[in-house]
Amino acid sequence: MxxxxxxxxxxxxxxxxxxxxxxxxxxxxxxxxxxxxxxxxxxxxxxxxxxxAAAATPLAPGARDDGAVAAGEAAEIVVRERLCRLDCEHEAGRVLWRLALERETRHRLAGDAVSPGQGESGPHRPGDDTVGRPEELPPPLSSPEALLRDEPKLVSPPEVYLRINDVLRDPISTVEDAAESIRHDPSLAAKLLRLVNSSFYARTLRAVRGRFPAKVDSLSRAVMVVGGRQLATLALGVSVLPLFQDIPPHWVNMRVFWEHSVGCAAAAQAIAGACSRGNPETAFVAGLLHDIGRIIVFKQASTHMAAAMRQAAAAREPLYKAERDLLGFDHAALGGHLLRKWQFPANLEKMVRYHHDLGEPLFIDEPAVIHLADCVATAMGWGASGNRHAPPLDPAAWEALGLTGEELTRLVPVMEARLAETMHSFFPDRDGRP
Missing domain, CATH: 3.90.105.10 (Molybdopterin biosynthesis moea protein, domain 2)
Structure with a gap:
C-alpha cells in the first residue's frame, strides 16, 4: 500500500x-x-x-498481456449478452456497460470462470430438465390470490411482523416500544445489529460518536441511531427472509437469489439517499423484497416458471415479460399483492408492485428507485433471481430521479461495498440460510 x-x-x-x-x-x-x-x-x-494498492510490475513498452486480453474478450461476450436489452447509448446505459465490463474482467483475471452471482446462468439452468418442451406450455394461472391461497405459510405474516406493524401504526410509540417489538426474535435482532454496525450507517454512527460507544450493542441504541420507525421498517423486510428456505436447489440457489435482492436493496438505499426520493430505509426494504413474488412462483407454480425462464432465454428478454405471458401476471404484481395482504405500508407495496410498470402509478418517484436499482443490480451481475438479461431502463425513471451518469458512476462502487457487507450481516454462515 x-x-x-x-x-x-x-x-x-x-x-x-x-x-x-x-x-x-x-x-x-x-x-x-x-x-x-x-x-x-x-x-x-x-x-x-x-x-x-502497490502497483504490479509494469509490462515492457509495446508488450502484450495475452491473459488480460483474453479475459477482456470473454468478459465482453458475457456482458454484451446480459445487457442486450439495455440501451447502451443512454447515459445510464453507458455507465452500466463500462462498470459491468470492468467487474466481469476483474473476476476473470482473478480466475473465476463464472462471475459471482451468475450461478443460474451456468451449464445447468433451472427448469432445463424438469418440464416439457415449449409446445407443452401450461395454461395461465387464474389470479395472484389463487396462488397465495395454496401456501398456508403465506396466509399470515410472521408473528414478529405483527408486533412491528403495531409499532409502525402507533403515532405515540416510544424507543423502547420499537426495541421491544424486535427483542423477542434473537435472530432478527442480531441481523439488525450487524446491519446498523456496518458501513450502511457509518456516517450516522460518526455523527453520534461521543454519545454512544463505537459499537451499537443494543436495540435501544440502534433505535436511537437509526430511528424507531426506520428500524422497524428494516425489521419488516428482514423478518420475511426465513419464510423462504425450502425452495428446491434445482430451481434456485437461495443465497444467489438473496444476493441479487440485497444488491437491489443496497442500490435502492443509495439512490433514494442521493436523489432525496423517499426514505432510504423504506427503499432498502422494497429492494430486498422486490422479487419476493418470484419465490412464490418457484414454490407454487414451478412448471410455469421453468417455461417462462426458457421462453425468456430463447427470446433474450427480461423474465417478467415471459411471466406475464405464461402466468397472466408477473412476480411484481404477485409480490405487491402479498404485501397488501400482509398490510405492509402502502408505499412499500407500491414500490414492489410497480417496479416493472411505471406507467401505472400516478407518482413514479418511489417505484422508479426500485426500477433503477433492479436494473443496476442485474446489469452488474450481483446475484441472480432467474433473469439472464438486464431489464431495459425506462427513460421516465431516469428523468424522475434526476441523476447524472457521473453520479451513478460514483454510487455503484458504494452500492457494491454495501452489498458485500450486508450479505455478511444476513448470511454469516456458509450455507446461505437467512
Missing amino acids: VRCNVSELREGMVLAEDVLTAGGRFLMPKGTTLDHGHLKSLQAWNLSAVSV
Missing part, C-alpha cells in the same frame, strides 16, 4: 483503504478500481492524497 497524491492518480489504480471526505463522509470503498469518474470525484472533493 502506498500513499498517492490525488493529482498523481491514474485510471486502473485500486484503493487500498476507504476514502472519506475531510468532514468524515464516506466517499468510496476499499477495493474500488479507479476510472475517469472516480478521479474527477476525488478532485472535486479537494482531497490531497489517498491510499492505493
Whole structure:
C-alpha cells in the first residue's frame, strides 16, 4: 500500500483503504478500481492524497498481456449478452456497460470462470430438465390470490411482523416500544445489529460518536441511531427472509437469489439517499423484497416458471415479460399483492408492485428507485433471481430521479461495498440460510 497524491492518480489504480471526505463522509470503498469518474470525484472533493494498492510490475513498452486480453474478450461476450436489452447509448446505459465490463474482467483475471452471482446462468439452468418442451406450455394461472391461497405459510405474516406493524401504526410509540417489538426474535435482532454496525450507517454512527460507544450493542441504541420507525421498517423486510428456505436447489440457489435482492436493496438505499426520493430505509426494504413474488412462483407454480425462464432465454428478454405471458401476471404484481395482504405500508407495496410498470402509478418517484436499482443490480451481475438479461431502463425513471451518469458512476462502487457487507450481516454462515 502506498500513499498517492490525488493529482498523481491514474485510471486502473485500486484503493487500498476507504476514502472519506475531510468532514468524515464516506466517499468510496476499499477495493474500488479507479476510472475517469472516480478521479474527477476525488478532485472535486479537494482531497490531497489517498491510499492505493502497490502497483504490479509494469509490462515492457509495446508488450502484450495475452491473459488480460483474453479475459477482456470473454468478459465482453458475457456482458454484451446480459445487457442486450439495455440501451447502451443512454447515459445510464453507458455507465452500466463500462462498470459491468470492468467487474466481469476483474473476476476473470482473478480466475473465476463464472462471475459471482451468475450461478443460474451456468451449464445447468433451472427448469432445463424438469418440464416439457415449449409446445407443452401450461395454461395461465387464474389470479395472484389463487396462488397465495395454496401456501398456508403465506396466509399470515410472521408473528414478529405483527408486533412491528403495531409499532409502525402507533403515532405515540416510544424507543423502547420499537426495541421491544424486535427483542423477542434473537435472530432478527442480531441481523439488525450487524446491519446498523456496518458501513450502511457509518456516517450516522460518526455523527453520534461521543454519545454512544463505537459499537451499537443494543436495540435501544440502534433505535436511537437509526430511528424507531426506520428500524422497524428494516425489521419488516428482514423478518420475511426465513419464510423462504425450502425452495428446491434445482430451481434456485437461495443465497444467489438473496444476493441479487440485497444488491437491489443496497442500490435502492443509495439512490433514494442521493436523489432525496423517499426514505432510504423504506427503499432498502422494497429492494430486498422486490422479487419476493418470484419465490412464490418457484414454490407454487414451478412448471410455469421453468417455461417462462426458457421462453425468456430463447427470446433474450427480461423474465417478467415471459411471466406475464405464461402466468397472466408477473412476480411484481404477485409480490405487491402479498404485501397488501400482509398490510405492509402502502408505499412499500407500491414500490414492489410497480417496479416493472411505471406507467401505472400516478407518482413514479418511489417505484422508479426500485426500477433503477433492479436494473443496476442485474446489469452488474450481483446475484441472480432467474433473469439472464438486464431489464431495459425506462427513460421516465431516469428523468424522475434526476441523476447524472457521473453520479451513478460514483454510487455503484458504494452500492457494491454495501452489498458485500450486508450479505455478511444476513448470511454469516456458509450455507446461505437467512
